[in-house]
Amino acid sequence: MLCEPTGGGPSDAGTNLLVVDSRLVAALLAGATLVAGAAGLAGAAFWLGLLAVPVAAGAAFSGAAETLAGRAGLLRAVSSTVALACIVLGSAVRASAVAGAGEPPLAAWALAAALLAYLVPLVAWVLEPAWSARRRPRSRPRRLRPAEVDELLVRAA
Numbered sequence: 001m002l003c004e005p006t007g008g009g010p011s012d013a014g015t016n017l018l019v020v021d022s023r024l025v026a027a028l029l030a031g032a033t034l035v036a037g038a039a040g041l042a043g044a045a046f047w048l049g050l051l052a053v054p055v056a057a058g059a060a061f062s063g064a065a066e067t068l069a070g071r072a073g074l075l076r077a078v079s080s081t082v083a084l085a086c087i088v089l090g091s092a093v094r095a096s097a098v099a100g101a102g103e104p105p106l107a108a109w110a111l112a113a114a115l116l117a118y119l120v121p122l123v124a125w126v127l128e129p130a131w132s133a134r135r136r137p138r139s140r141p142r143r144l145r146p147a148e149v150d151e152l153l154v155r156a157a
Helices: 022-038 042-069 074-095 105-135 146-156
Strands: none
Touching (some): 042 074, 042 105
16 A cells, blocks of 8 residues: 555645555556557557556565455455566566567457456455355254244144
8 A cells, every 4th residue: 555654744635645555556557558558659568567567566565465464365465466477477578579560469468367367356345245145154943842842832722
């Protein structure tokens, strides 16, 4: 999370920094890289991809540290690590591409996979109520003791 240490700052409340998740920044950079490559801006896509690598690494390390500390789920750490691997792959493919040959398809697919990896925790969060409802054990009717059966029969008669 990127924010000022005190949560406030020297300026008024309207201009203080907000809390921004590093996974969001990495996903935005990966998306910008994908769009720049699709638009034919090879130089911008290359530099955006290189900028996305350390940001994605920070997100992956942050997710792993929070998981080890018991504050976040394993899914967040794993998805950030998979996204980092995809961003590194896309940047490596883009860096080794022949100049003027257009965007390498593997680079575009790697960035799309990184964006999907960043979306996995969001999808899990949306679907979590449905999963938790299915996992809850249904209450079984309790078996009546013989004395309770006799009492019910007496009342019914």
